[in-house]
Amino acid sequence: MTCPPVHPYLVEALEKRFTLHKLDSVPDKAQFLSSHRDSIRAVVGNAAAGADAELIDQLPKLEIVSSYSVGLDKIDLAKCKEKGIRVTNTPDVLTDDVADLALGLMLAVLRRLCESDRYVRSGLWKKGVGFNLFLLQFSGKTVGIIGLGRIGMAIAQRAEAFSCPISYFSRSQKPGINYKYHPSVVDLAANCDILVVACALTPETRHIINREVIDALGPKGVLINIGRGPHVDEAELVSALVEGRLGGAGLDVFQDEPNVPEELFKLENVVLLPHVGSGTVETRQAMADLVVGNLEAHFLNKPLLTPVV
Amino acid sequence: MASPATAAVENLPQVLLLLHPAAFTIFGEEHFTSPKFRFLKAYESSLPLDEFLAANARSVRALLVSAATVVGAGILDLLPELRVIVTTSAGLDQLDLAECRRRGIRIASAGDIYSADVADCAVGLLIDVLRKISASNRYVKNGFWATKGDYPLGSKQLRGKRIGIVGLGRIGLQVAKRLQQGFGCTVSYNSRKKKNPDQVPYPFYQDVRELAANSDALILCCGLTEQTRHAVDKEVLAALGKAGVIVNVARGAVVDEKEMVRCLVEGEIAGAGLDVFEDEPVVPKELMELDNVVLSPHSAVLTRESMMELARLVVGNLEAFFSNEPLLSEYEDD
Numbered sequence: 001m002t003c004p005p006v007h008p009y010l011v012e013a014l015e016k017r018f019t020l021h022k023l024d025s026v027p028d029k030a031q032f033l034s035s036h037r038d039s040i041r042a043v044v045g046n047a048a049a050g051a052d053a054e055l056i057d058q059l060p061k062l063e064i065v066s067s068y069s070v071g072l073d074k075i076d077l078a079k080c081k082e083k084g085i086r087v088t089n090t091p092d093v094l095t096d097d098v099a100d101l102a103l104g105l106m107l108a109v110l111r112r113l114c115e116s117d118r119y120v121r122s123g124l125w126k127k128g129v130g131f132n133l134f135l136l137q138f139s140g141k142t143v144g145i146i147g148l149g150r151i152g153m154a155i156a157q158r159a160e161a162f163s164c165p166i167s168y169f170s171r172s173q174k175p176g177i178n179y180k181y182h183p184s185v186v187d188l189a190a191n192c193d194i195l196v197v198a199c200a201l202t203p204e205t206r207h208i209i210n211r212e213v214i215d216a217l218g219p220k221g222v223l224i225n226i227g228r229g230p231h232v233d234e235a236e237l238v239s240a241l242v243e244g245r246l247g248g249a250g251l252d253v254f255q256d257e258p259n260v261p262e263e264l265f266k267l268e269n270v271v272l273l274p275h276v277g278s279g280t281v282e283t284r285q286a287m288a289d290l291v292v293g294n295l296e297a298h299f300l301n302k303p304l305l306t307p308v309v
Numbered sequence: 310m311a312s313p314a315t316a317a318v319e320n321l322p323q324v325l326l327l328l329h330p331a332a333f334t335i336f337g338e339e340h341f342t343s344p345k346f347r348f349l350k351a352y353e354s355s356l357p358l359d360e361f362l363a364a365n366a367r368s369v370r371a372l373l374v375s376a377a378t379v380v381g382a383g384i385l386d387l388l389p390e391l392r393v394i395v396t397t398s399a400g401l402d403q404l405d406l407a408e409c410r411r412r413g414i415r416i417a418s419a420g421d422i423y424s425a426d427v428a429d430c431a432v433g434l435l436i437d438v439l440r441k442i443s444a445s446n447r448y449v450k451n452g453f454w455a456t457k458g459d460y461p462l463g464s465k466q467l468r469g470k471r472i473g474i475v476g477l478g479r480i481g482l483q484v485a486k487r488l489q490q491g492f493g494c495t496v497s498y499n500s501r502k503k504k505n506p507d508q509v510p511y512p513f514y515q516d517v518r519e520l521a522a523n524s525d526a527l528i529l530c531c532g533l534t535e536q537t538r539h540a541v542d543k544e545v546l547a548a549l550g551k552a553g554v555i556v557n558v559a560r561g562a563v564v565d566e567k568e569m570v571r572c573l574v575e576g577e578i579a580g581a582g583l584d585v586f587e588d589e590p591v592v593p594k595e596l597m598e599l600d601n602v603v604l605s606p607h608s609a610v611l612t613r614e615s616m617m618e619l620a621r622l623v624v625g626n627l628e629a630f631f632s633n634e635p636l637l638s639e640y641e642d643d
Contacts, residue, residue: 096466100492104442107433111612114443116605121597125590125606130334137614138433139425161491162429258454265450272449273442274460280440281462 001036001059002044010068010288014044017296033058042066042295047228047275048257050074056083064298066291069278070094070151072308073201073228080309087309088294092150093286094278099154101277102226105250106143106159106194108271109222110136115268133268139163144192146185146208147199148174151226155196167192170199185209189216194224201228211236214246222248222269226277229255238263241270252277322631323349323369324395325388327358330375332397332619335611340620345628346371362387371395371630373623374403376607377589381405385412393636395626397619399423399480399610401640402533402560410642417626420638421479422618423610428483430609431528431558434582435488437603438554439464439526444600464552464579468493473524475499475517475540476531476559477509484528485511497523501536517541521548526556533560541565546572554580558609561587570595573602584609 001021002014014020021040026032033055040059043051046068053076056062064086065075072089080087108114112133119125119133143159145152145168156166156179167180169188174181182188185208189195195217199205209223209232217223223246225232234255240246241264248269254260257275264270278287293305324346333341342348349369354361368390374380376398385391385408394404395417409416437443440463448460472488474481477498488494489511497512499520504513514520517540521527527549531537541555541564549555555578557564566587572578573596580601586592589607596602610619625637 096468096493100436100467101440101442103491104433104436104440107429108437108442108446111430111433113433113437113603113605114446116608117443117603118447120592120604120606126592128590131331131606131608131611132335133608135608135612137426137612138429158491161487163425258458260449260454262452265452271442271446273445274449274454276440276445276460276463279460279462280464280466282464283466284462 001040001042007068007284007288009285010044010291013288013292014295017292018042037061042298044068044291044295045074047071047074051080051085052076053079056080056085064088064295066294066298068287068291071201071228073230077309085309086298086304086307088290088304088306089308090287090290091306093290094283095150095154097280097283098151098226098277099158101252101273101279102151102155102196102198102224103158105224105226105252105271105273106196106222107138109224109248109250109269110138110141110194112268114271140165141193142167142191144168144182144188144195145179146170146188146195146197147205147227148177148179149198149200152196152198155198164194185213186216189213189221190218192217193220194222196224197227197231199227199231201230206230207233209233209237211240214240217246219245220247222246222250224250226252229253229257234261241267318347321345321347322371323347323366324371324373324627325349325351325362325366325369326373327351327380327384328375328378330373330397331377331611332375332616336613336616336620340617341373341623343624343628345631348373358384359387371627373397373627376400376403379403380409382408385409385414393417393626393630395623395630397623399427400532400560402562406642415630415636416640417630417636417638418640419610419619419622422622423615424479424483426612426615427480427530427558427609428487430584430605431480431484431530431556431582432487434556434558434584434603434605435526435528435554436467438556438580438582438601439467441600443603470494470525471523472496473498473514473520473527474511475520475527475529475563476537477504477511478530478532480558481528481530482509484530500531518545518548521545521553522550524549525552526554529555529557529559529563531559531563533562537563539563539565541569543568546578549578551577551579553578554582556582558584561585561589566593573599 041063043065051065067089070091139162143164148168148170169182169185238261250271252273351361370392372394374396393415399419445460472494477500485496489496499514499517570593582603584605
């Protein structure tokens, strides 16, 4: 059973091998779940929806949750562990795409690429209306990374090629890493030019970007979020940007996708993307292959490819 | 009766400006002033240029230009005492270098100050085209994500992409470093001369068409010369192919623009990121309709930081000239 809308390639691959039910196209979800409670053995989730405690309770025959994402925030991992339900995700295959996009967002925000494009398309350049966008240099700026996992490290490697000094915050300092560690997010924010959210979403990291952090980052600082919407106190972020207390933002994720605060639409120092971090044809296919591969392995009693639980 | 202060100013050597520099507008003229010289602004006069110069510029020894100020024999004839041209641009294609050399006129360019910013622009444009950043930002800001659904997927990640750099000078080398070391791309290049392989580890292609045939993206970083004019022509674009992307941070005329536009409209190449055009500020209207094209108004160097560096360098070069000291960034023919 799949929860949210998914990639046609994935749907096709699943339908070939399994009996697939698409929960989002079912008119009465409660009724569906109760009538199918004894037949559903697997759930395919993604960034938008997975398997929370309520769903797990309604599917007593559930054996495996295979997520079309690397993020696990929509899955009740503790409950899965308790009930012996396996969980898999799609790590590594999307690391490069997400890191590429993070850099793309940094360049787009600092160098006002989207706004420059808009200026040209509007005909203003031709008319001789002066170009007055506030372009900032990217090379050499200090990049602060929250979460130095696979994606965080990939972002660091890219930024280093632009001579950007790298600093980070993590649950604990990483041994053998040359980047500057900061023991708190506020401290990191106060000491970097560009702050990137690259950690997993857990109860501890919810609203890790709050008013205090935003104030520390300040009117010259830029926030890049390629994690999850709930990492950021979105209301605080919006007012900081509208009031000019934060220098800029590049956002790929939001509190309530696909709804994006409209106050951000007119801001030249803000770039908004529709959750495309892993959004390339090749990567989505690789992710889909992992989802299907994990499910097949499970039902053939073979070792799972990318198990989390 | 002129005051001593006015007399002092009037005794300062003059620096001629033919056009109002973009840098003055963007950053502020006050950053380019000095107690050691004053500006003579031809563009503030209602006289036709040649009359103005004949009347006012016969003893002018220094000229400050930008990328847009074309200086050929005609202008030089009206400036018999000219000894130095300082430009705010890294490129020198707007100057008749042979004429300058013949007349013993020295040239000071913007040197290396822009290289990082131009390289950053090139990489930013490339990622934008491949991952549709400007197009999907537009989509979201138009309110379409909530109403029309997800935006179409972008193309492959950068890792392993074959990048062909045309012109491996200071800018090209910075682009190469960012893409190969940072993103895991595979860089090759074409340049006037093959570089020392001990210093430059990237494969060299004598022929731009062959470079294009072996590249997923072409990034143009060369100066505009007789040899590079329309270097990216119909054959090169065909060799680049339907999945190929072109990024131009060099000069518009390095590309056969009309042919490139046709290729983009007809899907013969996959996309383009363009900071420069053949006839700025005119941009072919067909490009304005395309989502696989990202456009910027020759603004790759217009960061706060580069403008600050530029002001320092321009003032430094002019002050050095008037003090008979070596120029800070003299252009040497090689």
